[in-house]
Amino acid sequence: MAGALVGGAFLSAFLQVLFDRIASSEVADFFRGRILSDGLLRKLKIALLSVNAVLEDAEEN
Numbered sequence: 001m002a003g004a005l006v007g008g009a010f011l012s013a014f015l016q017v018l019f020d021r022i023a024s025s026e027v028a029d030f031f032r033g034r035i036l037s038d039g040l041l042r043k044l045k046i047a048l049l050s051v052n053a054v055l056e057d058a059e060e061n
Contacts, residue, residue: 012059015052022048
């Protein structure tokens, strides 16, 4: 049980760093150069934030 909590906390922290990186202008510019639209990048960010919210909720329970 304790291992699962530590693993969940690690995953949540990892995802938070990932979200911060995705929000950076360098990453956005990279994806724009790869023909990804702003809309797709926004959808990706929303999906990852949703995953993070689910993980945080699971940690609390």
